[in-house]
Amino acid sequence: MQYDVIIGLEVHAELKTKSKCFCSCKNEYGSSPNSNCCPVCVGLPGALPILNKYAVEQTIKAGLALGFEINKTAIFERKNYFYPDLAKAYQISQLEKPICINGHLKVFDKQIPINRIHLEEDAGKLVHEGKETFVDYNRGGVPLIELVTDALKEPHMETADEAIEFLTKLRQIYVYAGIADCELEKGQMRADVNISLKPKGSDKYGTKVEMKNLMGFKSIYSAINYEIARQKEILDDGGVVEQETRKWDFDKGESYTMRTKENAEDYRYFPDPDLLAVNISNEDIERIRKQLPPLPDEIKEKYITQYGLSEYDTDVILADKKIADFYEECILEYDKPKTVANWFTTEILARIKGGAGLGISKENLVWIIRAVDDKKIQRLTAKEFLADIWSKNVDAEAEAKKRGIMADLSSDFVFSILDKVLQEKNEVVTQYKNEKDEKILNFLVGQVMKETKGKANAQEVKEKLKEKLSD
Numbered sequence: 001m002q003y004d005v006i007i008g009l010e011v012h013a014e015l016k017t018k019s020k021c022f023c024s025c026k027n028e029y030g031s032s033p034n035s036n037c038c039p040v041c042v043g044l045p046g047a048l049p050i051l052n053k054y055a056v057e058q059t060i061k062a063g064l065a066l067g068f069e070i071n072k073t074a075i076f077e078r079k080n081y082f083y084p085d086l087a088k089a090y091q092i093s094q095l096e097k098p099i100c101i102n103g104h105l106k107v108f109d110k111q112i113p114i115n116r117i118h119l120e121e122d123a124g125k126l127v128h129e130g131k132e133t134f135v136d137y138n139r140g141g142v143p144l145i146e147l148v149t150d151a152l153k154e155p156h157m158e159t160a161d162e163a164i165e166f167l168t169k170l171r172q173i174y175v176y177a178g179i180a181d182c183e184l185e186k187g188q189m190r191a192d193v194n195i196s197l198k199p200k201g202s203d204k205y206g207t208k209v210e211m212k213n214l215m216g217f218k219s220i221y222s223a224i225n226y227e228i229a230r231q232k233e234i235l236d237d238g239g240v241v242e243q244e245t246r247k248w249d250f251d252k253g254e255s256y257t258m259r260t261k262e263n264a265e266d267y268r269y270f271p272d273p274d275l276l277a278v279n280i281s282n283e284d285i286e287r288i289r290k291q292l293p294p295l296p297d298e299i300k301e302k303y304i305t306q307y308g309l310s311e312y313d314t315d316v317i318l319a320d321k322k323i324a325d326f327y328e329e330c331i332l333e334y335d336k337p338k339t340v341a342n343w344f345t346t347e348i349l350a351r352i353k354g355g356a357g358l359g360i361s362k363e364n365l366v367w368i369i370r371a372v373d374d375k376k377i378q379r380l381t382a383k384e385f386l387a388d389i390w391s392k393n394v395d396a397e398a399e400a401k402k403r404g405i406m407a408d409l410s411s412d413f414v415f416s417i418l419d420k421v422l423q424e425k426n427e428v429v430t431q432y433k434n435e436k437d438e439k440i441l442n443f444l445v446g447q448v449m450k451e452t453k454g455k456a457n458a459q460e461v462k463e464k465l466k467e468k469l470s471d
């Protein structure tokens with residue numbers, strides 16, 4: 001049978017703030033366990049929360065970046081559940097009146113509707129060591145925004161590719177707007193995915209299965225495809241899909257039942273009596289809107305129309321904000337966006353993808369690109385040179401001079417070397433004269449290039465050789 005697939009996403013992102021959401025403890029990743037804690041964030045009786053205004057502003061910023069309406073009055077509620085990572089046995093969150101409602105994000109050619117973004121506090125972290133489990137409350141109380149797509153509205157996300165594109169774009173927007181760092185390996189961005197299938201064209205929604213706390217886009221992609229196939233098989237066999245929460249096992253590449261789903265009532269939400277309603281004025285909203293920096297779609301437009309880059313080059317440069325920022329810095333130094341982009345997509349990105357950080361300064365990179373354009377260094381030599389000085393603290397110009405790789409193309413110099421090679425490779429020359437084989441000629445060109453340490457222009461050498469050997 002044919003099915004319609006409906007994919008919903010709940011995405012959590014830790015906000016980039018100096019302090020936590022309801023106390024002045026540091027919001028910092030990697031501190032020693034339980035060092036960023038106080039009575040408020042470990043939930044000691046009588047401790048009172050004080051709302052971090054900047055966390056609210058960051059949430060509004062996220063909403064504005066994604067075309068949301070901002071609620072003029074937002075309310076914080078207690079979500080009650082018992083788990084060791086939650087010191088207070090409730091999480092301060094938002095249910096009835098979140099800060100942002102009704103947004104959207106363009107995924108390929110679909111405007112995917114988003115129901116809400118609300119602000120809440122993160123829980124602590126359980127650390128399992130052997131048979132023991134420890135709790136680190138440093139993360140407890142860190143401001144977290146939760147975005148929930150609206151699967152009741154069309155169009156839906158239907159494939160793993162669309163879900164990954166959604167997350168990739170969302171992450172880019174958060175990073176570019178300075179809302180969140182979204183480093184996946186630090187758990188700063190986490191997604192829950194829910195999937196349901198219904199017979200093609202049917203109005204009736206199928207049973208939703210949720211997969212919680214997926215970390216990393218690879219897991220999410222595989223988990224979605226696995227779940228679609230699993231539900232298809234059940235339905236094809238005439239079975240019933242159970243409403244449940246499943247856990248993805250990355251190593252085995254399969255999911256298993258974690259628990260049957262709680263309903264929202266089970267959390268006994270109620271307004272937090274310790275926190276006032278948040279009033280957000282139009283002035284606040286406009287002030288925050290002005291703080292929004294250019295977002296990826298806008299920058300992409302600029303790269304394509306003003307810089308003349310291809311869509312592919314634009315996407316690979318924008319994929320990492322650090323790279324995009326570095327690219328812009330280089331453009332300011334050397335106003336040749338397309339040339340510089342070529343160096344980025346061929347030389348720079350490949351090196352960074354190999355796990356190395358950015359191993360070259362703006363000054364050195366621009367010097368190399370310019371030297372090639374000015375024909376002071378052969379392109380191939382320059383690429384090898386770039387690889388050589390990568391991650392080394394040297395001055396490119398001084399180093400190039402020291403190594404003698406700058407072009408010294410006085411014809412006499414090149415001709416003398418050419419004659420020397422022709423003499424030494426006497427037999428090869430005879431062979432070429434007999435066979436007129438291009439490969440043999442290329443071999444001779446290679447010999448000359450080697451002798452000149454790559455300083456000659458290979459094309460010119462080839463022409464000169466042809467000329468010499470034609471008589």
Ligand SMILES: [Zn+2]
Binds near residue numbers: 036
């Ligand atoms: Zn605290």
